[in-house]
Each structure stands twice: as C-alpha cells, then as structure tokens.
Amino acid sequence: MGWPAAKYLPYAFWRAWFLVMYSSPIWMYFALPDAANPGLQMHYVSTTCFIVISVLLAFFHIRAVGLLSSRVFMVLMGVVAGTGVVLEFGVLALWGSADNGLFWVGAALTGLATAPIAVRAGQIYASVRVGAAVTATLLSDVAAGLIFFFAVGTWPAIGLLLAAGLPLLSALTLAISSVGDDDSAAPEEPVDFTRAPVKPFSYFLVAAFLIGAVAFLQNSLGGSWLDQASIDSGSTLGVSLLIMACFVLTVAFACVQKIRLEALYRPTILMLSACVLFAYLIHFGSPVAMGGTLLVYCLFSSYIWVLMAYLGHGRYFSPIQVFGYGRAVYAGGSLIGGLVGVYLLPSLEATQGIPAIAVAMVGILLLCAVAIRPKDLASILVQDDGEDRVREEGRARVRIEEPASSSSAHGDTESPATPGDVHLSPREMEVYALMRDGRDAAYIADSLCVSRNTAKTHIRNIYGKFGVHTRQEFIDVMQGRAPGQP
Structure with missing residues (x-):
C-alpha cells in the first residue's frame, strides 16, 4: 500500500537539496580563496547533464514510463546522486581544488541522477487536483527552507552528510509513495491533435527559460560584485521570508474554492521585476533587496512547478513530457544566466553596468508578462471541476458501452x-x-x-x-x- 502522504515528499527533498547546494554557504566549508566558487562549477556541469536527461525522458516518454516506475531504478538514482555529492566534497577535501576530473564526474552524476527524480516527482504531482498540488508545493517549500537552516546551522560534517543524503531521501519516498483515488485526470475523449495548443505551450517554455536566466543572472552578479557575507545574509533572509510567505499562502489558498493559475502569472512576474529594480537600482547590495529577490524567485519557481503539474492533466501532453521539457528549459535558462553573470558582465564597472543590466533584466521579465496572455495559459490548462469530470466520465462510458x-x-x-x-x-x-x-x-x-x-x-x-x-x-x-x- 505505501504511505499516501509520501507522494508529496519527493519534491520537498529535491527542492531542499537544490536550496542547500546552490543557496547555502555549504561550499564555504572548503574555503578556496584563490579559486572560483566550486558550487558554481558544479552547477554548470550538473545542470547540463540534468537538461540532457530531462529532454531524453520527455522525448522517449512512452519508454520512460516503465523506467520511472521502477522502485529499484529510482533508489539507484538516489544513491548515484548522493555518491556524486560525496565525490565532489571528497575531491575538495583531499586536493583543495575543483580542477580535478573526479570533481566533474561527481557533478555530472548529480545532474544525471536527479533529473529522473524530479520528473517522477512531477508525474506524481500531476495526479492530484490543483488545490492539493498548490498546498503540497507550498508546504514543500516550507520543509525545504527548514532543512536549509538545519544544514547551515548544524556542524559542517552533518551538513555535508545531509547534502549527500537528500537525493536518496527523495528517491526512497518515491519508492514508497502511492496514489489514492483523489486524482483528477479527466477521461480521454477523441482528440483532434490539429488543435493541440503547441504554440501557447512553446510560449510557456520560452518564458520559463528567460525567467530562469534572469533569476540566475541576478544571483551570479551578486556573487561577482558583493562580498560573501552580504550574499549569505541575503540568502538567509530570503529563505526565512519564503517559509513565512508559504505558510500565509497555504492558508490563503485553503480558503479559495477554485484556483485560477493563469491569473497568478503576471502578478508574480511583476513582483519579481519590482524586486530586481529594488535590488540593483535603489539599494544595491542590501541583504533586504537580495532576500526579496530570492523570495519571489523561489515563489515563481514553485508556481512553474504547479503550472506544469496542472498542465500534466491535459490530453495533449503527458506529465513526463511536460516536466521533462519544462524542467529542462528552466534549468537551461539558469545555466545561461549563470554563465553570463559570472564570465561576461563582471568585467563592467559596477556603477556603470548595474543600471543597464537591471533595466535589461526587467525588460525581459516584462516581455514574458506581455507575450503570454492569460487566455494562452488557459488554453493549455484543464478545467479541474469535479462535477464536470463526473459528467464527462459518464459520457465516456456511454460512448464505449453503447456500441x-x-x-x-x-x-x-x-x-x-x-x-x-x-x-x-x-x-x-x-x-x-x-x-x-x-x-x-x-x-x-x-x-x-x-x-x-x-x-x-x-x-x-x-x-x-x-x-x-x-x-x-x-x-x-x-x-x-x-x-x-x-
């Protein structure tokens, strides 16, 4: 039977791993003053492998069903990802440098193994009603934030052990999770594939790519122009705000009978744009500005996750396709934004480059907000109404049984x-x-x-x-x- 609540935990542990590896000062346990931040180098290699595997899973989604449903395979992926983390930290401890082939192997293993975990977790989230998916996602962010603070506040050895064990925890909860009878996948009707919302879905993927690029560009620029203490302070504040905001939003959404995800798209982007302007033009380097930007970015990332889960209900795209392509483009944007922020823009003087960069980032965000209209998102979403579902199911049975x-x-x-x-x-x-x-x-x-x-x-x-x-x-x-x- 399994533990029904476990189906919501894989995303929480995967999200926590992401926060610990990329937003916590865990890499500073191996201070390398004369070298680049090893966390950034790990991010580039791991993300590239993550993108490749996610796209392959989406492209071969029919064959991927059996692979992702294998409990042995998922646990193996958790072990492989954890081994990759241990290999990375082991190289830094022994050789004091990330310029080692074993470090790159470890980074590659984390991306190769966490991609199936993320796609399978998304496949599970696509099996529940939108209200349950929203609540579970927000509470997962709370859990991820608490795990983040535990990793930061505990002894370094325990923090490193946690970083290595989170992918395995995510995989184990996938192995024991079970889906009840509360899923809302509507019965299939004859589908006219000429009417498939390919163009709106493409717009959504492009927007996810650009927003991921802006978010990681902002993060990498902060690492180039600010001291580590300010970065750590801003990250800590951002995660603290995330925990509080998710609690408030959980209560708010619990009072809403029907959630219109398309109505939340533009307000979230406008909030992210405002935080970027505040962070770079009004009070550059302030932990408050950085924390606010991290908060809205995390909330938007959660929104993208819920939107993909809801899109996975559709008849035109399967959940593996949605999360495979969706997570791939979002990760691709983060990779491009990180590379541009670390290697291209820091050569500019901060006083000259910051205004132009901030305006460019806000311009991209506003373009994403304008280019995708609410009706475009609505065209790729499925109406999640229980009564309509019952009526459709009745008609589906009549169509099958009468002949x-x-x-x-x-x-x-x-x-x-x-x-x-x-x-x-x-x-x-x-x-x-x-x-x-x-x-x-x-x-x-x-x-x-x-x-x-x-x-x-x-x-x-x-x-x-x-x-x-x-x-x-x-x-x-x-x-x-x-x-x-x-």
Missing part, C-alpha cells in the same frame, strides 16, 4: 481497428504500451501515478478506439487475430 451492446444486439461483426488505424493521445500511448506488454490496471496505475479507476477509464477508452470489449480481444488484435479466433 458494445448495439453490436451484440444486431450481430455486427465489423472488424476491430488495427494499431495503425487508431489515434491515441500521449497519455493513452503510455497506457497502450503497458497494455501491449500484458500489464493490468493496477500496474498501469502505479506506473502512471494515477488511481486504479483512472487507469481503468484509460483502458476502456483504448478498448473503445480499438473496437474491442475485453482484454483477450485486445490481445487477439495485438497478435493479428480476429477477436475470439483460436
């Missing part, structure tokens, strides 16, 4: 459809691949992170599209025989 009774009454012996004649949605293609391998509804539900009722609905829909009514008839069609033929 069955009609054919038996009139003796209709029309041949069933062949695999080449059937058009399946991305989610149905994943279900179909598992059905073709002989998997039952329970296995399919566990693999796709949906309830058994939803898995059965997908199976019924596929039966209807193939013109069969039982599992044996489906097997006969897959083997090229007429249903019932020996």
Whole structure:
C-alpha cells in the first residue's frame, strides 16, 4: 500500500537539496580563496547533464514510463546522486581544488541522477487536483527552507552528510509513495491533435527559460560584485521570508474554492521585476533587496512547478513530457544566466553596468508578462471541476458501452481497428504500451501515478478506439487475430 502522504515528499527533498547546494554557504566549508566558487562549477556541469536527461525522458516518454516506475531504478538514482555529492566534497577535501576530473564526474552524476527524480516527482504531482498540488508545493517549500537552516546551522560534517543524503531521501519516498483515488485526470475523449495548443505551450517554455536566466543572472552578479557575507545574509533572509510567505499562502489558498493559475502569472512576474529594480537600482547590495529577490524567485519557481503539474492533466501532453521539457528549459535558462553573470558582465564597472543590466533584466521579465496572455495559459490548462469530470466520465462510458451492446444486439461483426488505424493521445500511448506488454490496471496505475479507476477509464477508452470489449480481444488484435479466433 505505501504511505499516501509520501507522494508529496519527493519534491520537498529535491527542492531542499537544490536550496542547500546552490543557496547555502555549504561550499564555504572548503574555503578556496584563490579559486572560483566550486558550487558554481558544479552547477554548470550538473545542470547540463540534468537538461540532457530531462529532454531524453520527455522525448522517449512512452519508454520512460516503465523506467520511472521502477522502485529499484529510482533508489539507484538516489544513491548515484548522493555518491556524486560525496565525490565532489571528497575531491575538495583531499586536493583543495575543483580542477580535478573526479570533481566533474561527481557533478555530472548529480545532474544525471536527479533529473529522473524530479520528473517522477512531477508525474506524481500531476495526479492530484490543483488545490492539493498548490498546498503540497507550498508546504514543500516550507520543509525545504527548514532543512536549509538545519544544514547551515548544524556542524559542517552533518551538513555535508545531509547534502549527500537528500537525493536518496527523495528517491526512497518515491519508492514508497502511492496514489489514492483523489486524482483528477479527466477521461480521454477523441482528440483532434490539429488543435493541440503547441504554440501557447512553446510560449510557456520560452518564458520559463528567460525567467530562469534572469533569476540566475541576478544571483551570479551578486556573487561577482558583493562580498560573501552580504550574499549569505541575503540568502538567509530570503529563505526565512519564503517559509513565512508559504505558510500565509497555504492558508490563503485553503480558503479559495477554485484556483485560477493563469491569473497568478503576471502578478508574480511583476513582483519579481519590482524586486530586481529594488535590488540593483535603489539599494544595491542590501541583504533586504537580495532576500526579496530570492523570495519571489523561489515563489515563481514553485508556481512553474504547479503550472506544469496542472498542465500534466491535459490530453495533449503527458506529465513526463511536460516536466521533462519544462524542467529542462528552466534549468537551461539558469545555466545561461549563470554563465553570463559570472564570465561576461563582471568585467563592467559596477556603477556603470548595474543600471543597464537591471533595466535589461526587467525588460525581459516584462516581455514574458506581455507575450503570454492569460487566455494562452488557459488554453493549455484543464478545467479541474469535479462535477464536470463526473459528467464527462459518464459520457465516456456511454460512448464505449453503447456500441458494445448495439453490436451484440444486431450481430455486427465489423472488424476491430488495427494499431495503425487508431489515434491515441500521449497519455493513452503510455497506457497502450503497458497494455501491449500484458500489464493490468493496477500496474498501469502505479506506473502512471494515477488511481486504479483512472487507469481503468484509460483502458476502456483504448478498448473503445480499438473496437474491442475485453482484454483477450485486445490481445487477439495485438497478435493479428480476429477477436475470439483460436
């Protein structure tokens, strides 16, 4: 059975790992005054590998279903990621420099192994209602912030052990997590793929890339022009504000009956733009400004996560595709922003470069806010209304069951459809691949992170599209025989 609440924890531990590795002063435990921050070098290599694996998972999403649903594989990924962290810190402790092949190997392992963990966690979040996803995401940010402060405040050895163990904790909770009957994946109807919202989804990916670039550009510039004490103070304040803000938002969203995610997009970007202006033009170097920017960036990152989880309900894109491509472009933006901020812009004088850079960053953010309209986001979201879902499910069953009774009454012996004649949605293609391998509804539900009722609905829909009514008839069609033929 597993622990139902565990399905929300993988993201919390993965998020905490991200905060500890990239926002805490944990790398300063190995002070290297004459070398670049090893955390930045780790970020470049790890993020590149993360992007590659995320894109591959999204592109081969049908085959990835079985891989991501394997508990052994996910635990192995947690072990590999933790080994990568140990390898990085071990190299720094032994050789005092990140210019070592083993350090790069360790960094690569963290990216290669955390990508499947993040995509699988997103696949699980896409199985619950939007309200539950929002609340779980906010509370995960609270948990991640508390873990951040524990890593910073405890003994260095324990902090390093925590950094190495967080990916494994995330993987273990994935292994024991279970999805109940509260998922809101709507039953599939015949899909007109010519109407798939590819363009709005592309706009969303471009915006996620640009916002990630601005956020990490801001962070890397602060590391270039400010002292470490100011950076650490700003990060600590930002995480503190994040914890408090997430508690407040959790209570606020609990009072809202229906959450319109598209309505939150522009206000969040405007808040981030205001923080960037304050951080660079009004009070450059202030921990308050840096903390505010980190707060809004973290909240926007959480918003992107929830939006992808909600988009994963759609019939045009599967959750693996959404989180694979979505996390890849967001990580790609962070990589580009970090490289530009560390290697290109610090050569400018702070007094001359700061105003131009701040205006450019705000301009990019405002462009993202204007280019994507609320109706564009609404076109790629799924209406998450329980009553509509029940009505649609009833109609779906009628569409499948009525032809069955009609054919038996009139003796209709029309041949069933062949695999080449059937058009399946991305989610149905994943279900179909598992059905073709002989998997039952329970296995399919566990693999796709949906309830058994939803898995059965997908199976019924596929039966209807193939013109069969039982599992044996489906097997006969897959083997090229007429249903019932020996």
